[in-house]
Amino acid sequence: MADLISEIQALEAEAAAAIAAAADAEALAQVTQNFTGKKGALTGVMKQLGSLTPEERTAVGKAANTFKAKLDELLAAKEKQLTESKFASLAETEFLDLSVTPPEFSQVRGGVSSGHTHPITQTQRRLEAIFTSMGFSIVDGPQVEDDYHNFGALNFTDDHPARDMQDTFYTVTGHLLRTHTSTVQIRALESMKPPLRIIAPGRVFRYEEVDASHEHTFYQMEGMIIDRKVSVGNLLHLMQTLLTEVFGREVDVRLRPGYFPFVEPGFELDMKCLVCNGAGCSVCKHSGWVEVLPCGLVHPNVLRSAGLDPAEWQGAAFGLGLNRLVMMQHGIEDIRHFMAGKLEFLRQF
Numbered sequence: 001m002a003d004l005i006s007e008i009q010a011l012e013a014e015a016a017a018a019i020a021a022a023a024d025a026e027a028l029a030q031v032t033q034n035f036t037g038k039k040g041a042l043t044g045v046m047k048q049l050g051s052l053t054p055e056e057r058t059a060v061g062k063a064a065n066t067f068k069a070k071l072d073e074l075l076a077a078k079e080k081q082l083t084e085s086k087f088a089s090l091a092e093t094e095f096l097d098l099s100v101t102p103p104e105f106s107q108v109r110g111g112v113s114s115g116h117t118h119p120i121t122q123t124q125r126r127l128e129a130i131f132t133s134m135g136f137s138i139v140d141g142p143q144v145e146d147d148y149h150n151f152g153a154l155n156f157t158d159d160h161p162a163r164d165m166q167d168t169f170y171t172v173t174g175h176l177l178r179t180h181t182s183t184v185q186i187r188a189l190e191s192m193k194p195p196l197r198i199i200a201p202g203r204v205f206r207y208e209e210v211d212a213s214h215e216h217t218f219y220q221m222e223g224m225i226i227d228r229k230v231s232v233g234n235l236l237h238l239m240q241t242l243l244t245e246v247f248g249r250e251v252d253v254r255l256r257p258g259y260f261p262f263v264e265p266g267f268e269l270d271m272k273c274l275v276c277n278g279a280g281c282s283v284c285k286h287s288g289w290v291e292v293l294p295c296g297l298v299h300p301n302v303l304r305s306a307g308l309d310p311a312e313w314q315g316a317a318f319g320l321g322l323n324r325l326v327m328m329q330h331g332i333e334d335i336r337h338f339m340a341g342k343l344e345f346l347r348q349f
């Protein structure tokens with residue numbers, strides 16, 4: 001029995017040395033394992049209790065309990081010490097000096113780094129301000145639409161190529177992602193009474209092969225006027241005002257005939273390329289002109305689908321490609337930059 005007790009006492013010295021040497025929490029856990037775990041040293045000693053008298057067992061048991069208590073005490077002290085020294089070294093190596101201005105932000109707005117709106121949003125807001133100052137209201141519509149609002153009510157015949165699966169994302173529930181903001185023309189006609197003037201900025205989706213000038217998700221701003229008398233002259237004036245305001249100078253425009261089912265007559269409005277001033281460059285595909293603003297007079301069938309009498313009401317509409325406009329504005333050569341989420345790009349605006 002005396003042997004067993006001295007064996008336990010020897011363990012105490014061993015354990016104390018092991019704990020003192022432990023460098024981290026993992027090493028401490030290993031020490032516990034080695035001494036009091038299932039296959040630990042103390043367990044080995046206790047297995048020999050069988051051959052002892054009850055009194056002897058009590059004495060050895062007591063020694064074992066003393067050992068365990070001592071072990072716990074040593075472990076707790078060491079654990080505390082490890083935690084403290086970990087924080088002490090963290091404070092040495094990872095302290096935070098709140099008075100230092102990070103170099104990458106020091107150039108920005110007086111040393112304070114603040115986020116800002118996306119370049120597309122910036123131009124959108126500017127256009128909204130211009131149009132609301134001319135009496136337009138800003139209206140919105142759903143991005144997940146039905147065939148009627150995206151096509152049917154806009155005078156797309158059933159076999160119109162734009163209905164083809166290639167251009168449109170369809171959902172399994174028979175809805176689609178709107179391919180243009182012209183849907184909001186219909187939404188506005190349903191909920192507002194003429195005369196009316198609206199713009200509808202928003203996100204649109206096309207099933208496109210993505211490249212430098214095509215995205216599957218992009219932004220448009222629709223505009224529409226409904227009144228008793230609306231002419232191509234009104235439309236042109238509106239377009240010219242819009243572009244002059246956006247670019248901050250007079251821009252040259254030209255109208256070409258263009259076909260859209262929901263306008264008659266329909267036009268493509270081009271503006272003289274601002275990158276090369278009409279001389280021809282890669283942005284204008286060497287033509288000197290850039291297509292920016294499809295527009296036209298609202299087709300009688302669209303008015304009829306909204307319950308308006310074309311003999312009484314007339315309209316003009318346009319569908320501005322916001323991405324392309326912003327590209328012209330800032331000389332951006334690749335449409336994919338807009339959605340890439342790269343700060344290097346965004347911080348320039």
Ligand code: DAH
Binds near residue numbers: 179318319320
């Ligand atoms: N919705 C057309 C498109 O995305 C653009 C458009 C053309 C809108 C003529 C109009 C318009 O309002 O009058 O291709």
